[in-house]
Amino acid sequence: MNKGKIVVVDDEKMVTSALATLLVVEGYDDVHCFNSPHEALEYLKENIPDLVISDFMMPDMNGLEFLTAVKEIYPEVSKILLTGYADKENAIRAINEIGLYRYIEKPWTNDDLVLNIRNGIERSYLLSQLRQKIAELEDAKKELEKYSKNLELLVEERTADLRQSNAKLEGIFNYCADGIIILNEDGVIEKVNPACENLIGMVNNKIVSASIDDFLFSKKTFITKELHSVEGEELFLRDFYLKNPLSNVIVPVEVSFARINPDDEFKRFVGVIRDVTEQKKADKLRDDFIATLTHDLRTPLLASIQTLKFFLDGAVGNLEDKQRVLIATMQKSSEDLLGLVNALLEVYKYDAEKLELNKTSFNIYELAKHVFDELKSLADNKNIDFSIECEDKNVEIIADRSEIRRVICNLCGNAINYTPENGKVTIIIKNQDNDLIFSVTDNGCGIPTEDIPNMFQRFSQGTSRKRSSGTGLGLYLSRQIIESHGGKIWLESKVNKGSEFSFLLTDTVVSQEKIGVSND
Numbered sequence: 001m002n003k004g005k006i007v008v009v010d011d012e013k014m015v016t017s018a019l020a021t022l023l024v025v026e027g028y029d030d031v032h033c034f035n036s037p038h039e040a041l042e043y044l045k046e047n048i049p050d051l052v053i054s055d056f057m058m059p060d061m062n063g064l065e066f067l068t069a070v071k072e073i074y075p076e077v078s079k080i081l082l083t084g085y086a087d088k089e090n091a092i093r094a095i096n097e098i099g100l101y102r103y104i105e106k107p108w109t110n111d112d113l114v115l116n117i118r119n120g121i122e123r124s125y126l127l128s129q130l131r132q133k134i135a136e137l138e139d140a141k142k143e144l145e146k147y148s149k150n151l152e153l154l155v156e157e158r159t160a161d162l163r164q165s166n167a168k169l170e171g172i173f174n175y176c177a178d179g180i181i182i183l184n185e186d187g188v189i190e191k192v193n194p195a196c197e198n199l200i201g202m203v204n205n206k207i208v209s210a211s212i213d214d215f216l217f218s219k220k221t222f223i224t225k226e227l228h229s230v231e232g233e234e235l236f237l238r239d240f241y242l243k244n245p246l247s248n249v250i251v252p253v254e255v256s257f258a259r260i261n262p263d264d265e266f267k268r269f270v271g272v273i274r275d276v277t278e279q280k281k282a283d284k285l286r287d288d289f290i291a292t293l294t295h296d297l298r299t300p301l302l303a304s305i306q307t308l309k310f311f312l313d314g315a316v317g318n319l320e321d322k323q324r325v326l327i328a329t330m331q332k333s334s335e336d337l338l339g340l341v342n343a344l345l346e347v348y349k350y351d352a353e354k355l356e357l358n359k360t361s362f363n364i365y366e367l368a369k370h371v372f373d374e375l376k377s378l379a380d381n382k383n384i385d386f387s388i389e390c391e392d393k394n395v396e397i398i399a400d401r402s403e404i405r406r407v408i409c410n411l412c413g414n415a416i417n418y419t420p421e422n423g424k425v426t427i428i429i430k431n432q433d434n435d436l437i438f439s440v441t442d443n444g445c446g447i448p449t450e451d452i453p454n455m456f457q458r459f460s461q462g463t464s465r466k467r468s469s470g471t472g473l474g475l476y477l478s479r480q481i482i483e484s485h486g487g488k489i490w491l492e493s494k495v496n497k498g499s500e501f502s503f504l505l506t507d508t509v510v511s512q513e514k515i516g517v518s519n520d
Contacts, residue, residue, distance in 0.1 A: 003027055003028050003030075003118075003121065004028065004030065004050035004051060004121040004124075004125075005030045005032070005047065005048070005049045005050050005051075006023060006028055006030065006031045006032070006049065006050065006051045006052075006053065006117070006121075007032050007034070007040060007043070007044065007049045007051070007052045007053070008020065008023075008031065008032070008033045008034070008053045008054075009033075009034045009035075009036075009037050009040045009052070009053070009054045009055065009058070009063075009066060010033075010035065010054070010055040010058070010082065011035055011036070011055060011058045011059060012035070012055070013035055015055065015082075016033035016034070016035060017033070019031075019033065019053070020033050022110060022113070022114070023117070026114050026117075028117075032047075032049075036060075037054070037058055037060070037061040037065075037066040038060070038061065040066070041066070041069055041070075044070060044073055044074070045073065048074065048077075049074065049077055050077065050078075050121045050124045050125065051077065051078050051079075051080065051117060051120045051121050051124060052067065052070050052074075052077060052078070052079045052080070053079075053080045053082065053117070054066050054067055054070075054079070054080070054081060054082065055082045055083075056081055056082060056083035057083070063081050063082070063083070064081075064093075064097075064098065067079045067081065067098050067100065068097070068098050071098045071099060075099070076124060076127035076128050076130075076131055077124050078101040078102075078120035078121065078123045078124045078127075079098065079099070079100055079101055079120075080100075080101055080102045080103070080104060080116060080117070080120055081100055081102070081103040081104070082103075082104055082106060082108070083103060083104075083105060083106065101116075101120050101123060102116045102120065104116065173193045174193055174194060175194075176193060176195055176272075177195060178195060178272050178273060178274045178275075179192070179193065179195045179196030179198075179199045179200075179242075179253075179272070179273035179274075179275075180192070180193040180195070180196060180270065180271070180272055180273070181193075181196050181212070181270070181271045181273060182260070182268065182269070182270050182271075183212055183227070183268065183269045183271065184267070184268050184269075185227070185267035185268065185269075186211075186224070187211050187212045187213060187223065187224035187227060188209060188210070188211060188212075189207055189208050189209065189210055189211070189212055189215075190208065190268070191208065192204060192207050192208065196273060199242050199251055199253070199273060199275060200215055200242055200243075200244055201244040201246075201247060201249055202244060202246070211224070212224065214245055215242055215243060215244075215245070216240055216241070216242055216253075216255065216273075217240065217241055217243065218237070218239055218240045218241070219239070223237075223240070223255075226257075227257060227267075227269055234256055234257065234258045235256070235257040235258070236254070236255070236256050237254065237255045237256075237257070238254055239252075240252075240253050240254070240255055241253065242273065251275055251277060252275075252276050252277055252280050253273050253274060253275055253276060254273075254274045254276050255271055255272070255273050255274075256271065256272045257269050257270070257271045258270055258271075290344055297337075297341050298338065298341055298342075301334055301337060301338045301341065302338065304334050305331060305334045305335060305338065308327050308330055308331040308334065309331065311323075311327050312324065312327055312328060312331065343473045343474075343477065344473070346477055357399075357400040357403065357484060357485065358400050358401075358402070359398050359399055359400055360398070360399075360400075360401055361396050361397070361398050361510055362396060362397065362399075362401045363393075363394065363395065363396050364395055364396070364397050364404075364429060364436060364438070365388075365390050365392075365393040365394075365395060365429060367401065367404065367405055367408065368388060368390075368408055368427055368429060368438075369388065370405075371405060371408045371409050371412055372386070372388055372412070372427065374409075375409075375412050375413060375416060378413075378416050379416050379425060382416070382419070382420070382421045382422075382423070383421050383422050384416060384419055384421070384422070384423050384424065384425055385423070385424040385425070386416070386424075386425050386426075387424075387425075387426050387427070388426070388427045388428075388429070389426060389427065389428045389429070390427075390428075390429040391430070391431075392431055395429065395431045395436070395509055396509070396510045397436050397505060397508045397509055397510065398508055398510060399485055399505060399508055400481075400485070403481045403484075403485075404481070404485075406477070406478070406481060407478040407481050407482060407489075407503065408427075408438070408440075410474040410475065410477070410478050411440040411478065411501045412425070412427065412440055413474075414474065414475075414501070415440050415441075415442040415444070415499070415501070416442075418442065418444040418445060418499075419442045419443065419444040419498075420444065420445070423442065423443050423444060424442065424443050425440065425441070425442045426440070426441045426442075427439075427440055428440075428441065431509050434506075434507055434508070434509040435504060435505065435506045435507065435508070435509065436504070436505040436508050436509055437502060437503075437504050438502065438503050438504075438505075439500055439501065439502040440500070440501050440502075441498065441499070441500040442498050442499055442500075443497065443498040444498055444499060445495070445496065446493045446494050446495040446496055446497050446498055446499055447491065447493040447495070447499055448495055452491055452493060455475055455491055456475050456476055456478070456479040456489065456491075457476060478503075482503045482505070485505055485508070486505075486506065487503055487504050487505040487506065487508075488503065488504045489501070489502070489503040489504075490502055490503075
C-alpha cells in the first residue's frame, strides 16, 4: 500500500539499504534511495516527494546544502536531517534557515524514526492542502474584487431595467380599457385600475379592502368559490355582473382570472374584467331574430309535414312506389328541419332565461329505461352492447323530467352514433349522498384533448378529426339544462379508447323516508 513518496539520501549504501528495508516492512513501497545528493536533486526535478530524508555529513554537498536546494523546489515538503555528531547548533540553524521538520541523531531507534516519517508525510500533505486552499482563496479574492467593481454597475443596470418594466406595467395597469383587479386568496381586493373604478362606479378607497363578492356576482355561483379552483390555468367566467352597491347599477361582464406566482403557498390573483354590454345587446338582437324566425317557421313546417302524411296514409288516393319514396323523403327532411327549429327555440329560451323548469319527483331509473328502450333498436342495428347499471332502481329525484329526458336522449344517442359496430355503450346511475351522478360510457373513437373544452359550446360539431352532420346544439343545450338545475356536466375521453359523458345534480335525490319507498 502506497503511503507517500519518500526520498532517502546518504553517502553510505549500508544506511540507505537499511532505511529502504525498514520502510518497506512498515508498508511504504514508494521509496527512492540515493547515495549522491546531486543524483537525488536530478530525480526531484521531475518527481514530487512527500518526505525527504538526508544525512548531514556527505562529500561534495552536505545535508544542509542539499536540503536548502530541496526547499527551493518544494517549500512545503517535510525534511528530516540525520546526523551522527549530535551537532545541535547545526541542527538548530537548519531548522531556522531551511525549515527543517526534524533532526534525528545516529544511531536512531526504529520506532522513533517511523513515527517521525509518518508525521512528516502527514505534515507535507497538510501543508500542500493549505497551500492549495490559500491559492483558491487568492483566486476567489481576485474574482470578488473583480465582481465588486462591476457590482455597482450591474445594480444600476438592473435597477434601470426594473424601473422601466415597472413603468410599462404601471402604464398598462392605469390606461388599459378593461378593468384590472388584484385579489388575495380570500377574495379581498388589494388593487384596482381606473377602468375598474369606472365599471363599478366607485372610487379606489371605497373598493380596496372590500370583498370581491360585494361587486362581482353571478346567478349561479360566488366568485370566491370559483377562485379556489384556479391552480396553474386561467379561469374564464361568463355571465357575471359588476354592481355598484350604492346605486345598484349592474354591468354585464366577462372575467379572466389567473394566479400570481403559482408556486407561492399564499394565493393571489389578477383578474381582467371586460364590459360586454354592447355584446349582450348584439346577442339579444340576434337571438330575438332567430327566435322570431324559427317560431314563424314552425307553423308552415307542421302544415307541410301533416300534408305529406296525408299523402303517405292514402287519404288523397293511392301512390305509386316512386311517389311514396319521394314524399317520404320530403317528410323526413321537413321533420329534420322542424327538429332544428325546435332546438334553436330551446337554446334561445335557455339563453334568454325565459324557460321555467317544471320540477317534479320521478324515478330516474324508469326514465333512463324508457330512453334505453327507444334507442335499443339503433344499438342493435350496429350490434352494440347497450346496457344500464343501477344499484338502486328506486332512486327518485326532483327535476324537470322532460328536460332531463332530453339530456339523456342526447348523451345516449351520441354514444351510439359514435361507437363502431360491435362496440359497447353503458348507462351508469349512482346515488351518492343525495347527489345524482349519471354517466354514459362508450368505447368509440374518443375525442382529442384539445377538442374537449369546445364540446359543450354552441354549434360544436364533433371534433377537429371527425365532424358530425348534426346542428352542434345538442351538447350545448344539455349543458344549459344541467346548469339551470344547478348541476355540472363534463366529459372524459381518450382517443381510440372511448368517452364518458357525465352530469351531476346535487341535493336532488329524494330520501326513501319522504317518498315511502322500500328497497325490500
